[in-house]
Amino acid sequence: MAAALPAVALLLGCCGAALASGVQDQAEQFFRSGHTNNWAVLVCTSRFWFNYRHVANTLSVYRSVKRLGIPDSHIVLMLADDMACNPRNPKPATVFSHKNMELNVYGDDVEVDYRSYEVTVENFLRVLTGRIPPSTPRSKRLLSDDRSNILIYMTGHGGNGFLKFQDSEEITNVELADAFEQMWQKRRYNELLFIIDTCQGASMYERFYSPNIMALASSQVGEDSLSHQPDLGIGVHLMDRYTFYVLEFLEEIHPASQTNMNDLFQVCPKSLCVSTPGHRTDLFQRDPQNVLITDFFGSVRKVEITTETISLDRDLTVFENELPKDELATEPLKYADQLPVAQIIHQKPKQKDWHPPGGFILGLWALIIMVFFKTYGIKHMKHIF
Amino acid sequence: REELLLRPLPAGDVAAAFQFRTRWDADLRRGAVSHYRLFPKALGQLVAAQGVRELHLALTQGFWRTQSWGQPPLGAPAGAELWVWFQDSVPDVDKAWKELSNVLSGIFCASLNFIDSTNTVTPTASFKPLGLANGTDHRLLRYAVLPREVVCTENLTPWKKLLPCGSKAGLAVLLKAERLFHSSYHSQAVHIRPICRDASCLAVSWELRQTLTVVFDSFTSGQGKKDWSLFKMFSRTLTDACPLASDSKVYVDISPKNKEKELLEVTPTPTSVHEAVVQGDKRTYAVYDLLSPSLFNSSRSLNVQLKWKRPQDSQELSTPVLHAQRYVSGYGLQTGEISTLIHNTHPYRAFPVILLETVPWYLRLYVHTLTIITKGKENKPSYIHYQPAQDRKRPHLLEMLIQLPANSVTKVTIQFERALLKWTEYTPDPNHGFYVSPSVLSALVPSVIAMKDVDVEESPLFASLFPSSDGSSYFVRLYTEPLLVNLPTPDFSMPYNVICLTCTVVAVCYGSFYNLLTRTFHVEEPSRGGLAKRLANVIRKFRGVPPL
Numbered sequence: 001m002a003a004a005l006p007a008v009a010l011l012l013g014c015c016g017a018a019l020a021s022g023v024q025d026q027a028e029q030f031f032r033s034g035h036t037n038n039w040a041v042l043v044c045t046s047r048f049w050f051n052y053r054h055v056a057n058t059l060s061v062y063r064s065v066k067r068l069g070i071p072d073s074h075i076v077l078m079l080a081d082d083m084a085c086n087p088r089n090p091k092p093a094t095v096f097s098h099k100n101m102e103l104n105v106y107g108d109d110v111e112v113d114y115r116s117y118e119v120t121v122e123n124f125l126r127v128l129t130g131r132i133p134p135s136t137p138r139s140k141r142l143l144s145d146d147r148s149n150i151l152i153y154m155t156g157h158g159g160n161g162f163l164k165f166q167d168s169e170e171i172t173n174v175e176l177a178d179a180f181e182q183m184w185q186k187r188r189y190n191e192l193l194f195i196i197d198t199c200q201g202a203s204m205y206e207r208f209y210s211p212n213i214m215a216l217a218s219s220q221v222g223e224d225s226l227s228h229q230p231d232l233g234i235g236v237h238l239m240d241r242y243t244f245y246v247l248e249f250l251e252e253i254h255p256a257s258q259t260n261m262n263d264l265f266q267v268c269p270k271s272l273c274v275s276t277p278g279h280r281t282d283l284f285q286r287d288p289q290n291v292l293i294t295d296f297f298g299s300v301r302k303v304e305i306t307t308e309t310i311s312l313d314r315d316l317t318v319f320e321n322e323l324p325k326d327e328l329a330t331e332p333l334k335y336a337d338q339l340p341v342a343q344i345i346h347q348k349p350k351q352k353d354w355h356p357p358g359g360f361i362l363g364l365w366a367l368i369i370m371v372f373f374k375t376y377g378i379k380h381m382k383h384i385f
Numbered sequence: 386r387e388e389l390l391l392r393p394l395p396a397g398d399v400a401a402a403f404q405f406r407t408r409w410d411a412d413l414r415r416g417a418v419s420h421y422r423l424f425p426k427a428l429g430q431l432v433a434a435q436g437v438r439e440l441h442l443a444l445t446q447g448f449w450r451t452q453s454w455g456q457p458p459l460g461a462p463a464g465a466e467l468w469v470w471f472q473d474s475v476p477d478v479d480k481a482w483k484e485l486s487n488v489l490s491g492i493f494c495a496s497l498n499f500i501d502s503t504n505t506v507t508p509t510a511s512f513k514p515l516g517l518a519n520g521t522d523h524r525l526l527r528y529a530v531l532p533r534e535v536v537c538t539e540n541l542t543p544w545k546k547l548l549p550c551g552s553k554a555g556l557a558v559l560l561k562a563e564r565l566f567h568s569s570y571h572s573q574a575v576h577i578r579p580i581c582r583d584a585s586c587l588a589v590s591w592e593l594r595q596t597l598t599v600v601f602d603s604f605t606s607g608q609g610k611k612d613w614s615l616f617k618m619f620s621r622t623l624t625d626a627c628p629l630a631s632d633s634k635v636y637v638d639i640s641p642k643n644k645e646k647e648l649l650e651v652t653p654t655p656t657s658v659h660e661a662v663v664q665g666d667k668r669t670y671a672v673y674d675l676l677s678p679s680l681f682n683s684s685r686s687l688n689v690q691l692k693w694k695r696p697q698d699s700q701e702l703s704t705p706v707l708h709a710q711r712y713v714s715g716y717g718l719q720t721g722e723i724s725t726l727i728h729n730t731h732p733y734r735a736f737p738v739i740l741l742e743t744v745p746w747y748l749r750l751y752v753h754t755l756t757i758i759t760k761g762k763e764n765k766p767s768y769i770h771y772q773p774a775q776d777r778k779r780p781h782l783l784e785m786l787i788q789l790p791a792n793s794v795t796k797v798t799i800q801f802e803r804a805l806l807k808w809t810e811y812t813p814d815p816n817h818g819f820y821v822s823p824s825v826l827s828a829l830v831p832s833v834i835a836m837k838d839v840d841v842e843e844s845p846l847f848a849s850l851f852p853s854s855d856g857s858s859y860f861v862r863l864y865t866e867p868l869l870v871n872l873p874t875p876d877f878s879m880p881y882n883v884i885c886l887t888c889t890v891v892a893v894c895y896g897s898f899y900n901l902l903t904r905t906f907h908v909e910e911p912s913r914g915g916l917a918k919r920l921a922n923v924i925r926k927f928r929g930v931p932p933l
Contacts, residue, residue: 047813085446085537085566093538093566108562112539115496117812135484136498137491166813168877334586336518338851338860339829341737344510344786345767 035149035190038299039142040065040075043124045156045165047081047116052236053227055083056097057155057197057243059105064250065151069299076127076142078114080156080166090234097239097247099231113140121171128152129182146187151195151296155243158198160221161206177207184210191284193296197242199224202278214284214291216264218242219275226274241273255298261288386632387556388846390670393638393649393691394454397604397611398569399618402458403556403597404846405548410582410590423549423629424593427492432577432591435485436475438525439514440577442467444495446536447570447600448866451708458847459596461572462823462864465495465534470514471525482527494539496531503746504822505529506782509770511741511827515851516578517589530743530822532867536571538562544573547595555627555675556635559619560597570600576850594850614690622686626675633675636847637689640668652690656680663847666833706731706830707738707789711823711865718803718873721748725797725824725865729789731831736858737767737788738828740797744781744821746774747804747872754800757785760793776804789828803872811874821868829858 042065044058062077084093084106095106114123126132127142144150156163162170183189194215196204201217208215218225218240227237228244239247245268253259265279265288281288337343390402409424421429432440443461451457467486475481482505490497509523541562545552552560565571574596582588601618604611616622626633636659637651655671656679662668673680673689680687708728715721727738744750752771757764768786772779789795851860922932 082535082537085535091563091567093562106538108538109542110539111494111542113494115494115539116535117499118496135487137488139491139494168813335516336514336521338513338515339737339739339827340513341767341786341829344739347509347768 034147035295036147037144037149038070038074038151038296039144039148040070040151040153041078041127041142042075043078043119043152043154043156045080045119045154045163047166049081049083049086049088050236051081051156052083052095052234053239054155055079055081056095056105056239058153059095059110060097060103060239060243060247061153061195061250062110063105063107064247064253065297068250068253068294068297069255070297071299072111073139074299075111076114076140077110077112078119078124078127079112079116080119081116088235096231096234097244099229099238111139117166119166121165121169121175124165124171125175125179128179128188130186130188142188144188147190148188149191149193149296150189151193153195153197154204155197155240158196158200158204160200160203163196163198163204173204173207176204177209180208180213181210184212191286191295195246197225197240201225202280205280208280208283211283212285213280214261214288215280217278218268218273220278223275242268242275242277245272250293250297253293253297255294257292257294259293261291261293264293386846387627387630387634388632389556389559389635390458390847391635391637391689391691392458393613394600396453398454398600398602399613400454400458400570400598400600401618402599402847403560403595405557405595406846407549407593408580408590409593410588412589412591424591425547428547428575428577428593431485431488431492435481435488436472437469437481437485437577438472438518438579439470439516440467440485441469441515441574442489442493442497443572443574444493444534444536444540445570445572446566447568447572449570449572449600449864451705451863452710454600456705456707456861457863458598459572459574459850460862460864461574461598462530462532462825463867464530464532464820464822465497465536466528466530467497467500468512468526468528470518471527473520473522473525475525478525478527486529493543495534495536499531500529502778504531504743504780506743506772506780508741508782508784510768510784510786511739511825514578515576516580516592517586528743532820532822536573537566541565541573544575544595544597547575547593549629550627554625555630555633556623557627558623559615559621561619561621564619565597565599567601568599569602570598572599573597594846612690612692615688622688623675624686625681630676635673635675635687635689636670637673637691638668639671640666650692652692653680653687662832704728704730707826707828707861707863709824709826709863709865711868713821713868713870715800718871720800720802721870722754722798722800723821723868727787727789727795727797727826729791729793729795731791733791734831735788735790736828736831737786738826740783740785740787741825741827742781742783743824744774744783744801745819746776746778746780747806747819748781748801748821748870749774749804750781750783750799750801752783752799755783755798757787757795757797759790759795764788764795803870805873808875808877811877815872815874818869818871821870823864823867826861826863826865828861828863830861831858 042058042062044054046054058077058079062075065075066072083089084095093106094104097103097105114127127140130142132141142150154163156165158164162172164170180192183192189212191212192214194205194208194213196216197218198204200219200221200223202220205215205217219242226241228239228241230237246264249264249267265277268277270276284291386406388404388406390404392400392402394400407423409429431437443466445461445463445466448463449457449460467489469482469485471478471481479502483501486497486500489495506528507523507526508528512526512528513521541560545557545560548557550557552558576592576594576596578592579589580592582590601613603613603617623635637655639649639651651671656674656677657672659670659672660667661670673687675687706729708730709725711723711725713721713723723742723744725740725742727740729735750773752773757766764787766785766787768784770782770784772782774781783799785797787795787797918933925932
């Protein structure tokens, strides 16, 4: 018995150590991905009412991403046309993803950063690389740093090696790869997940060469991505197949779920999607098995809980006395007269600033004077004056 | 203060106008303000940083039919309209204007960053400041309209976030996007201006008014009955007032027509009845004060319902005193004519109106063809200001002060020629057409009943936006329709076609010539053939027969 006790103690100690190392393992896994914030850039590139499904695709990804925790300030949403308030929409301010109008992905709390004509290749590349004109508001910028995980989702009409923007311009896979390389060189991302839902989508990720990029596409080169189902009330196809099944998959994810990327790769088999979804993970350093869905679709906030008390400054009275008193006018101010007819009629025309005559007029006069003197000669000047 | 005005329109539609007013007793011009309570910080910082004296931004979807609905409570043109008066201390007004429009486009999720010099004008007589002003140097005013702008939930969401109570309490709970955009007219606006702090008007306060006007057309589009209720219109009812509001009221217009006894009945019973002279006409309002404790005694929610007692048969529509239409005429893709018809239906009073037209540079106006005809005779404007356009830099600006005789129709016509744009300047959908922004009519319309000076704090909000100077007329600003004009559009597939054709022709012709000139012919040894053939030749040589 006496000998058994230390043996039991040793065993318990070992178990304890094992358990502790198990807990530590779990804790380590929580921090393994190495990112501190999440961003999302969601782009729909097609215009016109019959491309309703592309806007519905983008909005359903927007909805999932917002639901899983990424705030609006970290989402750059680009929609190339307005479907919700389109005059052809029988139910205004809604965009549905399921037929029979089950799920309104437009919702009540949507913030679109780039609208209609602003969605151009130039703006998209400027957002990615950060070369934005200085007066752009914050909500239109991608302010990521080297610890951000970015999700980029693009949908629209595409072909072998290009994606069509708004029926008038294209972005090629080479340009996209170069933009990602610029982002890598400026350390604008920690890891990047690129999802594309267009025809021949796999051609868009063929040319990537920067590290830490994982890419998914809805179809291989030579295949078309197909749309899911039309709604007879609205009259157009509501969603594309790949994004429809991705949405169904994401609806089951909650912020604490442990599903990893391998499940996302299996989302739409050929039997459901008709096209073969593809993915590319060779540039990614971690094993997709270890990458959580919420690493890209959700948002990680590190919260530190402290139990010590912090005392706030109670000295507010001093501050209040320092507020400057407003100056009072000496005589009452008045409102402007809205239509002062007499004043308008007698308004003097604004004096245009006098500019010295330039260019053409000066040259013309110089020519005239030269011809004059050539004709009559300088010595005749005294007869004139 | 918050307020909702419900007005049944003659055709059976209902107009609902929300106004939320936040008054801040501080002087934003002084800067160094750091404590924001009810006034939203985003707008306060913007006003202080850009040196703004007055700001008016309106986003509208639809068109207010003045002829059938009467004067609008607050007019707004279709699309986005932004006009700003700057302080005289601003060094570079154009730069401040550009930065202001960019910041506002971020706040309101609208493409206001498309406002640049090609659609900004500086009016010289219209758009006088609505707030306190000691001088009106029009060089500090900028005005721009984007007629193509779409208004949807993403514009409503940040607008709602600027309200002190958000959309969680008070009248703003009624603002649900799905019902608001299912309407024939939706207009939301933000107005910031300095006002008198009290009656003596010695100190300045800043006022932020957020207005939202909606016209529901469920009756005229055949989807509902003429009786309406708050629940039918908004799919919500009121539960309480905003706790931060000093005043929270719902006004229902129950003015009797033709001085008959009431044709309509509102339930539940209103807390009071208010009479006011609004837009020159005496109107009666049933008032529901959400802050009075008696209102929510019986039930937790307030659902105002209106029933028509007698069926309305061919009710005479009282035409408003001033209304206007605009249209473009002509044929082909080269020339055209813009015509504006201004109606003055007052039986005996004439009044002046300022017409402001902004035409984009690609419609080249010919001012020598400008004609103004009233009752068959030429009508010379008392004041005319024309600023011609510069290609790709500035639009046309035409401002005229026209006297409208009583009971007349004035027709203003001007001819234009369409320009050809460079192929990169076309929008992705050029065959839709190009919009011409609505023209603005500002007038002091004589009122039927004399109005007395009202105290700004006591009167309802809808009566106090335009400062009235004298009691005999009231100020009205109307907008006409935007115009849609087709420009000559090239075939955008032509570059591709041309490249294919040219390359084919060059390849065929040049290739043939090159071959003809450089191809040489030489004799070639026949090949020895495969193994079988060689063996056969060897056997044949032995036999003495000629080889294969």
